[in-house]
Amino acid sequence: MHRIIFHIDVNSAFLSWSAVKLVQAGEPDIRLVPSVVSGDPSDRRSIITAASMPAKKLGIKTAQPVSMALRTCPSLVIVPGDWAWYKECSRGFIAICREYSPVLEQFSIDECFLDMSFRLYGKDPVEVATVLKDRIKAELGFTVNVGVGSNKLLAKMASDFEKPDKVHTLWLDEVPQKMWPLGVRDLLWVGKKTEARLLANGIRTIGDLSRLGPNSLAQLVGKKFAEQLHENANGHDDSPVRTEYPEAKSISAERTFSQDISEARDIDRALFKVACIVAHRLRRHRFRASTVSIFVKYKDFSVVQKQCRLEQPTDVTALILNAARRLLPQAWDGVTPLRQVGLGVSGLTHDFYEQMSLFEDPKMEYYRDWDRQYDEQRAEDARARAYERKK
DNA sequence: TCTGGGGTCCTAGGACCC
DNA sequence: TCTGGGGTCCTAGGACCC
Numbered sequence: 393m394h395r396i397i398f399h400i401d402v403n404s405a406f407l408s409w410s411a412v413k414l415v416q417a418g419e420p421d422i423r424l425v426p427s428v429v430s431g432d433p434s435d436r437r438s439i440i441t442a443a444s445m446p447a448k449k450l451g452i453k454t455a456q457p458v459s460m461a462l463r464t465c466p467s468l469v470i471v472p473g474d475w476a477w478y479k480e481c482s483r484g485f486i487a488i489c490r491e492y493s494p495v496l497e498q499f500s501i502d503e504c505f506l507d508m509s510f511r512l513y514g515k516d517p518v519e520v521a522t523v524l525k526d527r528i529k530a531e532l533g534f535t536v537n538v539g540v541g542s543n544k545l546l547a548k549m550a551s552d553f554e555k556p557d558k559v560h561t562l563w564l565d566e567v568p569q570k571m572w573p574l575g576v577r578d579l580l581w582v583g584k585k586t587e588a589r590l591l592a593n594g595i596r597t598i599g600d601l602s603r604l605g606p607n608s609l610a611q612l613v614g615k616k617f618a619e620q621l622h623e624n625a626n627g628h629d630d631s632p633v634r635t636e637y638p639e640a641k642s643i644s645a646e647r648t649f650s651q652d653i654s655e656a657r658d659i660d661r662a663l664f665k666v667a668c669i670v671a672h673r674l675r676r677h678r679f680r681a682s683t684v685s686i687f688v689k690y691k692d693f694s695v696v697q698k699q700c701r702l703e704q705p706t707d708v709t710a711l712i713l714n715a716a717r718r719l720l721p722q723a724w725d726g727v728t729p730l731r732q733v734g735l736g737v738s739g740l741t742h743d744f745y746e747q748m749s750l751f752e753d754p755k756m757e758y759y760r761d762w763d764r765q766y767d768e769q770r771a772e773d774a775r776a777r778a779y780e781r782k783k
Numbered sequence: 784t785c786t787g788g789g790g791t792c793c794t795a796g797g798a799c800c801c
Numbered sequence: 802t803c804t805g806g807g808g809t810c811c812t813a814g815g816a817c818c819c
Contacts, residue, residue, distance in 0.1 A: 405819095430787095431787070436785085437785085437786075437787075438787080439786065439787055439788095441787085454819095455786075455787080456784080456785095456786075457784060457785060457786055459784070459785085460784040460785070460786085461784095463784075464784095499818095499819085500818080500819050501819080502819080503819080580817095580818085581816090581817060581818080582817090583816065583817050583818085584816095584817095585815085585816060585817090586816075586817085613816095614793075614794070616792095616793065616794090617793075617816085640790085641790085641791075641792095642789095642790070642791085643789090643790090644788090644789065644790075645788080645789080646787085646788065646789080647788095648787065648788085683811090685812095693786080695814080695815095696813090696814095697812090697813065697814075698812090698813085699811090699812065699813080700812095701811080732787090734788090734789095736789095736790095
């Protein structure tokens with residue numbers, strides 16, 4: 393059975409989308425100059441979320457600190473992120489893609505896979521991909537790359553070839569010419585650590601990797617990962633295009649301080665804030681969580697994480713915060729400055745039978761009331777922001 | 784230059800049960 | 802009294818993705 397998969401990837405998504413909005417408002421096109429989307433540039437710890445092609449040509453990269461990019465290019469144009477607008481752009485581009493095949497998997501806000509296997513009716517895949525790409529540009533004002541291949545892996549690798557506004561193929565029989573010469577780091581799932589480990593063993597290209605037996609690879613990266621890498625390096629991937637999404641398995645929030653802090657009060661305040669955010673998201677998605685975890689990050693980026701199980705699943709901020717407060721001393725000595733604190737919940741269920749406890753905290757009603765008011769305030773804020781946008 | 788925020792999956796060890 | 806082996810659950814940490 394021969395499959396044909398498209399991978400559609402928005403070029404410099406957040407930057408392009410901000411550019412579209414500015415152009416609509418009669419402003420210059422920031423895609424044509426060195427520009428980035430980032431957090432507050434006056435915060436030393438802000439990093440770049442997206443960079444324009446001219447910025448990338450200067451060596452400015454996603455995830456780089458803004459302060460560093462400004463040294464490279466003092467005239468860099470910096471725009472803040474606009475998440476509501478990005479969601480609108482994402483919906484628009486997904487809607488057009490869906491017209492080409494209902495077998496669509498949204499992989500992230502700016503990427504999707506289309507299974508085109510039974511949708512081409514003898515037409516040339518590259519021609520169809522080109523029409524799709526040009527339609528998005530004409531109707532929405534931003535460009536995409538389309539990767540065309542025999543499976544999801546090859547389609548995704550292909551969309552990463554030359555950018556922007558391009559269609560590339562990577563069929564199984566093109567793997568030796570187009571994929572094997574690439575460095576191992578270009579293979580999906582090979583990150584910095586795995587690359588270092590492979591290089592240390594003389595494995596430089598994806599071709600080197602493809603020729604390695606899964607057994608010798610298993611010594612380096614573990615059995616399961618080795619099997620996957622071996623398959624992928626040979627261009628094999630039988631994972632289906634998933635139209636349904638598994639439910640979330642965890643929810644977390646974190647705060648990075650503008651300076652490392654060791655003041656217990658400040659740490660607790662941050663913990664309180666992230667607990668409010670996480671519990672609110674739990675309630676909004678009608679989840680309850682049975683495990684609470686906290687993590688702290690030190691200035692050398694080392695992370696310590698502690699978790700505990702709750703007596704019963706909850707979505708109550710106070711109970712989650714209490715658990716977090718109990719965990720904190722296990723993760724932090726109370727002295728060493730912290731860069732970041734985070735709080736996560738997992739073991740999510742939609743289990744809503746209240747297991748009646750004889751020992752229910754008498755403050756429970758108060759806690760729930762507090763949460764209701766918090767949720768109402770958040771909803772009101774969201775309405776106010778939506779109203780501001782419409783104006 | 785000094786590194787955000789939100790996720791997923793895998794591994795390995797210990798506890799506990801049969 | 803001492804022993805094996807398998808299964809499950811939990812925790813901590815590490816790697817990757819966008």
